[in-house]
Amino acid sequence: MKTRKFLLSENEIPEHWYNIMADMPNKPMPPLDPGTREPIGPEALAPLFPMGLIMQEVSPEKWIEIPDEVRNIYTMWRPTPLYRAYGLEKALDTPAKIYYKYEGASPSGSHKPNTAVPQAYYNAQEGVKKIVTETGAGQWGSALSFACNHFGIECEVFMVGVSYDGKPYRKVMMNTWGAEVHSSPSTLTAAGRKILADDPNSPGSLGIAISEAVEVAASDPNTKYALGSVLNHVLLHQTIIGQEAVKQMEKAGDMPDIVIAPFGGGSNFAGLSFPFLRMNFEEGKNIRCIAVEPTSCPKLTRGVFRYDFGDTIGMTPLFPMYTLGHTFVPAPIHAGGLRYHGAGVLVSQLLKDDLIEATSHTNPEAFEAGITFARTEGIIPAPEATYGIATAIAEANKCKEEGVSKTILFNLCGHGNFDMKAYEDYFAGKIVEHELTDEEIQASLALLNTPEID
Secondary structure (H helix, E strand, O other), X not given: OOOOEEOOOHHHOOOEEEOHHHOOOXXXXXXXXXXXXXEOOHHHHXXXXXXXXHHHHHOOOOEEEOOHHHHHHHOOOOOOOEEEOHHHHHHHOOOOEEEEEEOOOOOXXXXXXXXXXXXXXXXXXXXXXXXXXXXXOOHHHHHHXXXXXXXXXXXXXXXXXXXXXXXXXXXXXXXXXXXXXXXXXXOOOHHHHHHHHHOOOOOOOHHHHHHHHHHHHHOOOOEEEXXXXXXXXXXHHHOHHHHHHHHHHHHOOOOOOEXXXXXXXXXXXXXXXXXXXXXXXXXXXXXXXXXXXXXXXXXXXXXEEEEEEOOOOOOOOEEEEEEOOOOOOOOOOOOHXXXXXXXXXXXHHHHHOOOOEEEEEOHHHHHHHHHHHHHHHOOOEOHHHXXXXXXXXHHXXXXXXXXXXXXXXXXXXXXXXXXXXXHHXXXXXXXXXXXXXXXXXXXXXXOOOOOEOO
């Protein structure tokens, strides 16, 4: 019988997170103060984050130990399984071998608790009573709600409006774990009121929701802010995915030629790819790592590399990133976790140095891939995950055309069990391609008055 599932035991959960910054040939440039435009140090982040996370954000150390309490909570769903996608391979009639790491077994159904738990832990260690955050499709918000509930911390979430309306059960999940959830943009903050004054029908965006959450956190000394992607410490926590996958691929007697993951701000992609990039750095391997984004929000494939704000209003520090401009509001696609204007600093630097690749797919292409996967492998993927599947299929088809066999690994970052409205829209013919013209991108970039990068 063919081996389909590759498992690890609880004692094989990694004991450290991997900090790719230690291995990068070119270190990222520092963040800048939003007012003075001068480089900032760790102390500037103290109003928003606990010091334990700030030190991880700037750490040069290659391996950062995972606290025992965090590791014990991880055992609720980790290690996660790695599967060989025999059904998908057969349907594609490809010589490629396709594997996927499945993160949908976590309590909230995605990879997000991998960082939500340590973020809540470090806040709890410093006596924080409340955390405020944003969420796109609701996966991050539900993960942080779960983690805050575990540590007895209040949780407040600004959920992007188009997802708040379209994914009501994600909101209910957050409520079940005790979180207070608002549709963003809201009338609760100056940032939200400004957006609504300019566009009363705004669908919202992650950048807008971040502005609202940061405003609330900055105005209350007893509240801290948490981010589900983009920042270095968030990407660090997710490397537990790739470290497990390396062990599982070894158990399978294989190793990927190509590693693929969807891309919103970076946590999904970094989590799987960074430990394989370590093998490129340390062992001279040539594993291709591909970040996949929607054509409706193409910061990696059509954006510019320069300093920009992490939020829409301009309250956060300025980060060196690939961006479409912080005022860019993406089309209201169902993959809400991918609707972010910028890219994490680490991923941006790696792309600039040609150490990773980026590609994009249209909304219909992604859903078609998701349907194919569901019908061949049985799991209904989250809308975000379908973008990675689309690239895996494209690479497998390329293998067939070229008559070569390669090993492909992608991150199935979560299930779509709470996203059935998206699939209902697909079968009703409502999933359409969102054309984003060069003129629209240039108009957004023209509004930037942030420092350029040589």
